Amino acid sequence: MTTVLRASPRRFVSTPAIERVANRALRYLQSGYSVHLRGPAGTGKTTLALHLADMLARPLMLIFGDDEFKTSDLIGNQSGYTRKRVVDNYIHSVVKVEDELRQNWADSRLTLACRDGFTLVYDEFNRSRPEVNNVLLSALEEKLLVLPPSNSRSEYVRVSPHFRAIFTSNPEEYCGVHATQDALMDRLVTINIPEPDELTQQEILVQKTEIDRASALLIVRLVKEFRVRTGNEKSSGLRSCLMLGKVCHDHEILATPGNADFRDLCFDILLSRSSLPVAETTKILWELLNEAISLGLFEAALNESEPSQAACVMAMVSADVAKPEATIAQAEAITEALVALVEEVALAEEVALAEEVALAEEVALAEEVALAEEVIAPIPQAEAITQALAALAEDVALVETVVAPLTLTTEIALPTASMSPLSVDAVMQEEVTSYEQAIIAYLKQVNGARLSQIEHALELDRFRTVDILRFLQDKGSVMLRDRLYLCTEG
Numbered sequence: 001m002t003t004v005l006r007a008s009p010r011r012f013v014s015t016p017a018i019e020r021v022a023n024r025a026l027r028y029l030q031s032g033y034s035v036h037l038r039g040p041a042g043t044g045k046t047t048l049a050l051h052l053a054d055m056l057a058r059p060l061m062l063i064f065g066d067d068e069f070k071t072s073d074l075i076g077n078q079s080g081y082t083r084k085r086v087v088d089n090y091i092h093s094v095v096k097v098e099d100e101l102r103q104n105w106a107d108s109r110l111t112l113a114c115r116d117g118f119t120l121v122y123d124e125f126n127r128s129r130p131e132v133n134n135v136l137l138s139a140l141e142e143k144l145l146v147l148p149p150s151n152s153r154s155e156y157v158r159v160s161p162h163f164r165a166i167f168t169s170n171p172e173e174y175c176g177v178h179a180t181q182d183a184l185m186d187r188l189v190t191i192n193i194p195e196p197d198e199l200t201q202q203e204i205l206v207q208k209t210e211i212d213r214a215s216a217l218l219i220v221r222l223v224k225e226f227r228v229r230t231g232n233e234k235s236s237g238l239r240s241c242l243m244l245g246k247v248c249h250d251h252e253i254l255a256t257p258g259n260a261d262f263r264d265l266c267f268d269i270l271l272s273r274s275s276l277p278v279a280e281t282t283k284i285l286w287e288l289l290n291e292a293i294s295l296g297l298f299e300a301a302l303n304e305s306e307p308s309q310a311a312c313v314m315a316m317v318s319a320d321v322a323k324p325e326a327t328i329a330q331a332e333a334i335t336e337a338l339v340a341l342v343e344e345v346a347l348a349e350e351v352a353l354a355e356e357v358a359l360a361e362e363v364a365l366a367e368e369v370a371l372a373e374e375v376i377a378p379i380p381q382a383e384a385i386t387q388a389l390a391a392l393a394e395d396v397a398l399v400e401t402v403v404a405p406l407t408l409t410t411e412i413a414l415p416t417a418s419m420s421p422l423s424v425d426a427v428m429q430e431e432v433t434s435y436e437q438a439i440i441a442y443l444k445q446v447n448g449a450r451l452s453q454i455e456h457a458l459e460l461d462r463f464r465t466v467d468i469l470r471f472l473q474d475k476g477s478v479m480l481r482d483r484l485y486l487c488t489e490g
């Protein structure tokens, strides 16, 4: 049984680049021509073919090219027999038997599509042997499909004006494909489908795997870079990107080069896609992921809303590695730019650190000042204590003087041997009187003084000063108030 599809690609993503190609193809189809989409594996040819068929709004016949294909698989074949037996016994002695054996014909997809005006999508048609596809030549050009000779049906099928064919193929250097015959190519409009651009791949990833935009871009760039470094630019990385994106999304794996799960995923999906020896490919991928971590290339480039210097550097890297002719000088320039960037980051960190240290020092200084103020505050009290101590010392001295043995005073005041006792007394009396007057005069002058001040001012020793002051106090000429000696005379 032949199934007619009404298929359209699930969640077809249209970006400006895809729309341009789709419009071109649709133009040729509307003018009655069949279209051939040619390009490396995974560039979106089949998806685009289905999308175009959907745009034509006709039922769809889908055929996949195969090396085992025969022409009959395209147009149909005899399938089984119908046997017809007639027994005539009209005269009882005569029996007439007629036996008829007829082959049945079953249309295949191409015949159905041509007859009913469906859209045929012949995916990877160059995987079928060229002679199998010869039947298409007259269908496309003369609009007649030629069937094997038969007595029971027409050998020609008139191709409906609504019939359209969309072919897809991989380039001839691909394994398992046949060279396409010129006659067929001459009847088709061939559009080359390169690998989708970065934006398209990112968009497809976001819409089909529901991964976030930043992760999608990181994956696209990582896969692109890996393919460049492994010299595997012939095919497209879109399928690998879709696998990475879907697994990351389904299992909540953070798509960053430093994440161990993501790294495992990259190794599982990408290693087998390189034609280099496994050890070499592993080293390349390992280095790539490490570079991405240390230089933060991919992460920095993701911040598209604020294009940073790192993003520019990444753009340079992408642009240059994409060109095989990128010279060593360009590579050095890129390295220099990266080094400058790393240095700038280090400098910024240093400045931030210095500012932090300065701030910490300021805080420490402020704390010290506060502490010092706290320490200094009690000083007036200390001064008062010192003064009190000094006064106390004076008082102690005064007491000592008072209790000092009288003999000592006598000794000090002893007259010289040359003087007579009378003259000695007179001299002493005279001397004492002059000291009394001197002290009274001094106390009047300074309006009161301490014991030590009087001693110093009049250059007297302590015992004499105390004696004289006590005498003056007894006389009522001097009084002591608050450790100050005051003259009571007017």
Ligand SMILES: Nc1ncnc2c1ncn2[C@@H]1O[C@H](COP(=O)(O)OP(=O)(O)OP(=O)(O)O)[C@@H](O)[C@H]1O
Pocket (backbone or CB within 6 Å): 010, 011, 012, 013, 014, 018, 039, 040, 041, 042, 043, 044, 045, 046, 047, 048, 168, 169, 170, 204, 208, 238, 239, 242
């Ligand atoms: N425009 C698009 N919108 C949505 N998904 C897309 C689009 N283009 C490609 N894809 C997806 O990318 C993957 C590869 O696309 P597709 O199978 O069409 O590539 P292809 O060129 O036909 O590959 P092959 O030559 O190996 O058959 C598919 O999963 C497909 O769904």
